[in-house]
Amino acid sequence: MAMRFPLTDLLDEQESYNFLLKTLHPDGMKCKQGHALPPDQKPHDRRRDPIFDYRCRICGNVFNLFTDTVWQGSQYDCRKIVLIVRGVAQSTSTST
Numbered sequence: 001m002a003m004r005f006p007l008t009d010l011l012d013e014q015e016s017y018n019f020l021l022k023t024l025h026p027d028g029m030k031c032k033q034g035h036a037l038p039p040d041q042k043p044h045d046r047r048r049d050p051i052f053d054y055r056c057r058i059c060g061n062v063f064n065l066f067t068d069t070v071w072q073g074s075q076y077d078c079r080k081i082v083l084i085v086r087g088v089a090q091s092t093s094t095s096t
């Protein structure tokens with residue numbers, strides 16, 4: 001029987017974002033220069049809610065959840081990426 005992924009029904013976009021934030025940035029988001037995002041900083045661009053862009057206060061680089069990850073430039077929403085990440089993790093664990 002094929003394994004089912006009910007995640008899209010369980011996770012909303014914001015929950016998926018939070019999951020990816022913890023997975024991709026366990027130490028918190030940083031700009032390309034490695035400057036940490038202050039926890040109180042407001043987003044620079046909210047058009048892709050909840051994937052906000054932030055402008056680094058130190059160097060001025062704009063970055064978001066996917067900056068410097070394989071998902072940079074992707075147009076997938078967070079839920080889709082969670083599904084892909086889970087799928088990759090599962091196939092990796094079953095092939096070893």
Ligand SMILES: [Zn+2]
Nearest residue numbers: 031035056059
């Ligand atoms: Zn910076």
